Amino acid sequence: xxxxxxxxxxxxxxxxxxxxxxxxxxxxxxxxxxxxxxxxxxxxxxxxxxxxxxxxxxxxxxxxxxxxxxxxxxxxxxxxxxxxxxxxxxxxxxxxxxxxxxxxxxxxxxxxxxxxxxxxxxxxxxxx
Amino acid sequence: xxxxxxxxxxxxxxxxxxxxxxxxxxxxxxxxxxxxxxxxxxxxxxxxxxxxxxxxxxxxxxxxxxxxxxxxxxxxxxxxxxxxxxxxxxxxxxxxxxxxxxxxxxxxxxxxxxxxxxxxxxxxxxxxxxxxxxxxxxxxxxxxxxxxxxxxxxxxxxxxxxxxxxxxxxxxxxxxxxxxxxxxxxxxxxxxxxxxxxxxxxxxxxxxxxxxxxxxxxxxxxxxxxxxxxxxxxxxxxxxxxxxxxxxxxxxxxxxxxxxxxxxxxxxxxxxxxxxxxxxxxxxxxxxxxxxxxxxxxxxxxxxxxxxxxxxxxxxxxxxxxxxxxxxxxxxxxxxxxxxxxxxxxxxxxxxxxxxxxxxxxxxxxxxxxxxxxxxxx
Ligand SMILES: [Zn+2]
Numbered sequence: 001x002x003x004x005x006x007x008x009x010x011x012x013x014x015x016x017x018x019x020x021x022x023x024x025x026x027x028x029x030x031x032x033x034x035x036x037x038x039x040x041x042x043x044x045x046x047x048x049x050x051x052x053x054x055x056x057x058x059x060x061x062x063x064x065x066x067x068x069x070x071x072x073x074x075x076x077x078x079x080x081x082x083x084x085x086x087x088x089x090x091x092x093x094x095x096x097x098x099x100x101x102x103x104x105x106x107x108x109x110x111x112x113x114x115x116x117x118x119x120x121x122x123x124x125x126x127x128x
Numbered sequence: 129x130x131x132x133x134x135x136x137x138x139x140x141x142x143x144x145x146x147x148x149x150x151x152x153x154x155x156x157x158x159x160x161x162x163x164x165x166x167x168x169x170x171x172x173x174x175x176x177x178x179x180x181x182x183x184x185x186x187x188x189x190x191x192x193x194x195x196x197x198x199x200x201x202x203x204x205x206x207x208x209x210x211x212x213x214x215x216x217x218x219x220x221x222x223x224x225x226x227x228x229x230x231x232x233x234x235x236x237x238x239x240x241x242x243x244x245x246x247x248x249x250x251x252x253x254x255x256x257x258x259x260x261x262x263x264x265x266x267x268x269x270x271x272x273x274x275x276x277x278x279x280x281x282x283x284x285x286x287x288x289x290x291x292x293x294x295x296x297x298x299x300x301x302x303x304x305x306x307x308x309x310x311x312x313x314x315x316x317x318x319x320x321x322x323x324x325x326x327x328x329x330x331x332x333x334x335x336x337x338x339x340x341x342x343x344x345x346x347x348x349x350x351x352x353x354x355x356x357x358x359x360x361x362x363x364x365x366x367x368x369x370x371x372x373x374x375x376x377x378x379x380x381x382x383x384x385x386x387x388x389x390x391x392x393x394x395x396x397x398x399x400x401x402x403x404x405x406x407x408x409x410x411x412x413x414x415x416x417x418x419x420x421x422x423x424x425x426x427x428x429x430x431x432x433x434x435x436x437x438x439x440x441x442x443x444x445x446x447x448x449x450x451x452x453x454x455x456x457x458x459x460x461x462x463x464x465x466x467x468x469x470x471x472x473x474x475x476x477x478x479x480x481x482x483x484x485x486x487x488x489x490x491x492x493x494x495x496x497x498x499x500x501x502x503x504x505x506x
Contacts, residue, residue, distance in 0.1 A: 005251045005254055005255045006249075006251035006252075006255075019371075027373060028373075029371060030370060030371040031370060031371075037360050037369075038360050038361065038373075057266040057269055057270055057364070058266070058269075059262050059265040059266055059269065059317040059318050059319075060317065060318055061256060061259050061262050061317060062315070062316070062317070063316070065253065065256065065258060065259040065260075065262075066244035066253060066258075067244065067248075067250060067253025067254060067258065068253055068254060068255075068256050068258075068259075069254070070254075070256060074256055076256065076257075076259060076262040076266075076317075077266060078266060078363055078364070084373060084374060085371050085372075085373065086363040086371060086372045086373065087370070087371050088257060088363060088368075088369070088370050088371060089257075090255070090256055090257070095318075100273070111254065111255065111256075115254070117255040117256075
């Protein structure tokens with residue numbers, strides 16, 4: 001049994017982030033909210049975001065931060081989706097060989113006790 | 129427009145003080161500032177207190193300890209810019225004619241290590257997406273990519289500020305470090321090493337503002353104190369959202385505050401003699417330089433190498449040692465910068481005195497996002 005760390009952020013099968021597309025200003029957003037975070041309008045349509053993108057920033061968290069009980073180290077960074085949306089995300093560790101523009105794909109990761117969240121991993125590293 | 133004089137400043141040193149409460153520290157700073165301003169009991173009509181972690185009615189506790197209550201006391205939270213937010217409110221109230229004299233103070237007693245912030249929902253902590261230094265690291269990495277900054281140059285910022293801090297008796301770290309020592313310190317989140325990050329700590333600062341005398345005899349005046357929040361979009365901005373868009377044309381809150389502060393003060397970046405800016409981490413200072421208009425994007429390496437921002441240089445930055453030397457007690461940090469600038473502009477900064485300093489700028493930015501830019505003139 002997998003329990004998402006928070007409701008409404010992502011689906012498990014297939015792994016996908018749940019975003020929104022604004023009918024007024026045309027911006028995608030994540031997470032999905034009642035109002036567009038860019039123009040404030042309510043004319044937002046639910047969309048499933050791309051499950052792949054390119055690496056835009058990365059680092060590695062080596063010490064467990066407050067309130068976190070999962071494994072360390074873990075990767076942390078930003079992946080840019082084809083929609084132009086930059087997602088703050090966990091990344092598969094180690095990140096030592098990562099480089100700008102690396103092709104990344106969404107997957108689900110277990111934080112412990114069956115609680116799951118999303119992360120991005122290099123395309124070539126899938127299925128490890 | 130009514131001029132606003134900075135009539136007195138006071139400080140409780142920044143560091144770690146076991147057994148000293150946050151209220152005690154506030155009392156020390158407030159007493160010093162009131163004494164400098166030679167304000168009689170009941171001589172100020174309002175008080176604004178900046179703090180993020182000191183809890184409910186923190187300012188009331190300080191003034192209650194001094195039997196100085198009765199007037200409105202407003203506690204202000206604006207993250208790292210809390211003290212600057214308090215200053216803006218006080219300045220505006222004097223300019224509006226509401227008060228003659230206002231006390232502004234800020235204090236904090238922070239735990240060691242990564243700051244736990246109520247800003248983040250519990251799930252975000254649980255998922256590992258609430259790691260403040262990791263955000264700093266990503267921002268540093270982008271700056272390195274976009275401005276050609278190297279890790280060695282990040283170390284040079286630390287060397288500069290720690291060298292300055294040696295001469296500040298109110299700083300927590302008063303020992304010089306070499307670039308090699310910085311690079312040899314523990315890697316916290318690549319590219320940031322431990323010595324490149326400021327330490328959350330303890331301290332307090334206070335400032336007394338009053339309507340400037342009409343005869344122009346004010347020694348130091350507050351020319352502007354501007355608080356701004358973020359615009360949406362910047363994924364690595366201090367608002368720490370979960371997503372963002374291409375932010376290259378979105379002005380950051382620091383730039384919004386700086387532009388307004390320069391306009392109100394009637395000066396520009398080239399008129400500044402001395403700057404205190406947010407150096408939460410080494411890269412943040414370099415980013416602040418371009419966001420404040422002190423240098424063009426990509427020009428930071430040259431400014432560093434030329435020593436322009438070092439004591440003795442054309443426009444020294446963080447002569448107090450910055451947060452990298454002083455540590456960062458959130459509510460006190462913006463007002464601590466103001467205390468430094470006032471002492472400099474009065475010519476009372478001793479061995480770290482910047483000769484002939486007449487115009488200074490102080491800058492803080494952090495959670496919210498909140499950015500505050502203050503300009504002070506002699
Ligand atoms: Zn919109």
